[in-house]
Amino acid sequence: MSDPKTVAGWLAKAEAYLIGRGVPEASANAEFLLAEVLGTGRGRLRAEGAQVVSERNGLHFWTFVRKRGKRVPLAYVLGWQPFAGCRIEVNEAVLVPRPETEELVELAAREAEAMKLPRLHVVDVGTGSGCVAIALAKRLPGAQLYATDVSPAALKLAQDNAVANHVSQRVRVLREDLFKPRAGAPWADLAVSNPPYIPTAEVDKLEPEVLKEPRLALDGGPDGLEHLRAIAGDAKRLVKPGGRLVLEFGAGQAESVQRLLLEAGLASVRIYKDFQGQERLAAAVV
Template sequence: MTLWARKKGVPLPAHPRNWKGTAGEWLGDAAAFFRKKGVPEAEANAEFIMAAVLETGRNDVRLGASHPLSEKQGFHFWELVQERGQRVPLGYVLGSQGFMGLDIAVTRDVLVPRPETEELAAAARDLLQAGRPDPTVLEIGTGTGCVAIALAKALPGATVYATELSPAALALALRNAEAHGVSRRIRFLKEDLFKPAARGAGWADLVVSNPPYIPSAEIDRLEPEVRKEPRLALDGGKDGLDAIRAIAADAPRHIRKGGWLVLEIGSEQGAAVRGLLEGAGGAAVEVRRDLQGLDRIAVARF
């Protein structure tokens, strides 16, 4: 289903150009509107929306800036621009988000996949590729399923378990896995943390998770886009470490000797998470920084 078909029947939003103009003119209008609304990366957001409306890539949008839009295209474009102007995350506006070269369907039931989580998935992938050819992997809190799917695609011999507390998120993750042809190699389980995936001691080669890690009091001070995402997936308790503590405490029981725990963490949590992982028996604990130079990925061997 195209975006236009999904939006059909919505009242026509106001636009000063009276629904006429080239793609480049529409992009300029959208970028100006976004700057007025405080939307970050105004030009890039406008290009992503135009690419979705025209069902093409961003480069083609730039090359085709002199081409006029039809009234239907203009209406659809401006409707999505207005939605993004309300600080709705771009992934929700478009219904999908790129992740490690994959197109991942997104709804308001899940976090929008982020570049930081691509770093989490890449760290897990690299550790697994250096090990046995048929690893068993557990992802805790799969959301869209993007990490589990990326790992299953990169590691054809892997068996992946993915837990999720939200039924809506779990259904979306399964649909994403089916779309990418890996649903038979990922077992999606409705539960929190380890409970349904437990198979006794030492069964997983790697456990990976992007747990809730934002301190409760900080959530309402975050960017408007983040505040529109599911609070359950964001709220890490008073100090942001509730879920990480639980994972660190239980993970050693499930990880095979020599296996790994890989976590996405908050930008100021490196020292605290290192202490938790070392206290749980983790060896070679490493806190890696993201592209902005902030603490983001914690890795421990058990």
């Protein structure tokens, strides 16, 4: 079969191809990919269905479609993901930022504002692409952010993203292992984290797209709580008295996380639901 010539033709061909490979939301995926190649908005594509696509753009689009057909996450194919009003570059070294994590940012920003401090020191533990630290830096103009991770490749990307989003003056990227005992006096006013929280035995059962993401960003140990436990246990060595800890965790983990925070001696422990009605966020006073 010869290649299609028009926008509508390419979209139809891509949709059929992606459906054949089990890609969820094949039509929307095809639109996102073609919009990226043509440098236009997804909404405009349908209106421009009769427009001719150049041979070069057609080839470029098909390279994208084939990659997506291998169940590579859409954001990895595009190379970026929108997050809380920021453009966040992504690659295989980092988790693709999720919409629920925008709610973590919102909650952390509210907790920060409630402290009414003129200059806030905020640490993002397990920063990955840097999305949380960068979005918080934009949301809290008086804050200094520390974005930590153990993955050098993630830290490199987080740094690039901070520069591209014009907050690199206030986002410091640091290699730090949350499992290493912390020395010195607590210095942060707010710690925020979306740590790995999937139980090890569950990781291999995840969707093919998720399995393309780094295991280091997913695997939360045998019960999924290893990182959450370490962060809760370390909170008082990291965050000043009266400061806040804000966490994202998995569906079904709320009770355990609440217990971990209380056992660590934190106060005013609150659990929040995400936009899908699942208990996925916690805030506490250190």
